[in-house]
Amino acid sequence: MPASLEILQQRLGHRFRRRELLLRALTHRSFAAEHNERLEFVGDSILNYTVAKMLFETFPDLPEGRLSPLRAALVRESTLADTARELDLGAVLRLGAGELKSGGRERPSILADALEAVFAAVSLDADFAAAEAVVRRLFADKVRQAERLAGGKDPKSALQERLQAQKLPPPAYRIEHQQGAGHEALFDVACDLGALGRVFRARASSRRAAEKDCAAQALAWLAARKK
Amino acid sequence: MPASLEILQQRLGHRFRRRELLLRALTHRSFAAEHNERLEFVGDSILNYTVAKMLFETFPDLPEGRLSPLRAALVRESTLADTARELDLGAVLRLGAGELKSGGRERPSILADALEAVFAAVSLDADFAAAEAVVRRLFADKVRQAERLAGGKDPKSALQERLQAQKLPPPAYRIEHQQGAGHEALFDVACDLGALGRVFRARASSRRAAEKDCAAQALAWLAARKK
Known part of the structure; x- marks a missing residue:
């Protein structure tokens, strides 16, 4: 061999x-x-x-x-x-x-x-x-x-700190779609990294949960990107 | 318990x-x-x-x-x-x-x-x-x-026979997008089941392969649908 x-x-x-x-x-x-x-x-x-x-x-x-x-x-x-x-x-x-x-x-x-x-x-x-x-x-x-x-930290704070450390602007969150209310509510939220040219999206039953989920995606992306 | x-x-x-x-x-x-x-x-x-x-x-x-x-x-x-x-x-x-x-x-x-x-x-x-x-x-x-x-049969023939057995019209195949040529060619093909209201899509390096792939998807869908 x-x-x-x-x-x-x-x-x-x-x-x-x-x-x-x-x-x-x-x-x-x-x-x-x-x-x-x-x-x-x-x-x-x-x-x-x-x-x-x-x-x-x-x-x-x-x-x-x-x-x-x-x-x-x-x-x-x-x-x-x-x-x-x-x-x-x-x-x-x-x-x-x-x-x-x-x-x-x-x-x-x-x-x-x-x-x-x-x-x-x-x-x-x-x-x-x-x-x-x-x-x-x-x-x-x-x-x-x-x-x-x-580890422990709220992904929105972690993301903001991480971008700050790289002298980049904070992420912009926006609701792209919203339907239903109360127990049935669904929020489509985007987290826009602006300068980095990436937008992450998540759907959840609250705005806060959806924001957290996109922030977590963005963090994971940043982590894998920086070998 | x-x-x-x-x-x-x-x-x-x-x-x-x-x-x-x-x-x-x-x-x-x-x-x-x-x-x-x-x-x-x-x-x-x-x-x-x-x-x-x-x-x-x-x-x-x-x-x-x-x-x-x-x-x-x-x-x-x-x-x-x-x-x-x-x-x-x-x-x-x-x-x-x-x-x-x-x-x-x-x-x-x-x-x-x-x-x-x-x-x-x-x-x-x-x-x-x-x-x-x-x-x-x-x-x-x-x-x-x-x-x-x-089993064995070409998925396009199998799909056509299956639809025929249910007195439904044959599927319509169409190329939705095509790029490159030869070794680099890519075909995006759709298989439209018409009356059943479903369209299956596949991409492959030949039209024939893409058609087969969408037909296989359609067959799998029909099989799972009919419990």
Whole structure:
């Protein structure tokens, strides 16, 4: 097995018995008909579960409305691509000539998909628990980082302080839509980061809850952005 | 423990050691501050993984683009609410007075969320494998049903035959957007079921592949609709 695959397995903390599973996970559709897309389909859900469980354990006091945006930030393409780069996954990808020439080894979508496929390959090579362990190892720091951000503080205050620290203007909150009243009320609120060119949206049964949720999304985005 | 909770556990195929976990899973936010939303957050991903894995195993020849719409149909709210009704979950839900009066025991979103929370409660009461086994038991027939639909036949032909059998007009396919060419081409195609008032959309690198994908989505929708 080439040295680079050895190193990858060390970094994953899993040694494959069935080498073909690892190779399949690293195979883009541009390289061969036996590519990694079906593995990615399963791996995506292994990642989603494990990160959900880690957040559930790490933040016993956070409501679901705060956990969901943290998970979204941890499992989205750019975070996965960063993680794949930490593993130097690009170097061992099997890509067709066209993809190679157009910089496929660096393309975030290709890196993210291959990483998810690797999780499924581990689960098929051993079992679900082995794949969960690999995800936990790779995402432990990122979940802790999310912890620091979400830790205790109200997300609106945390967001404002964070922007201030970067000499940026405070976020602008606005109600974009409102319907019903009392128990049935629904507020669609936007949190506009202005200079950063990003708007986050949330819906909740109170304006305050919706504002908190968008602020939490914005915080998660800021955290994942700053590697 | 009330007889109805006994029956629920028999139907799930899991006996809870920690009764409080089951009760928590059945508690809507309108009933108590200790409600089921955090459990639902975890349970949703247990369901997603297990159904993905079942489809992966059941359809060794289907590409990811065909598996994803099948999963979407199997895990969406209406399918989950149907499954919750088969378990008579509504009868044991713990709802606030307002929700009770407005028919909360029958509300699809409340039933679906509670069912997902139950999966997480099983995993915390025992382990992940126990929760996976419960999901497999509850979804085995539905996955098999998906199998019959997807089995071998081209989804476009299968869809046309199915609509014909119901004396409905054939679906109308149209290209809504097209960009690039050759290896880089992308087609956005819609499949319009006309009389049924539903349009399904897919994007793929060929018109034919995109048409197949929307037809597969339409089939999955028809299958889940007809209980």
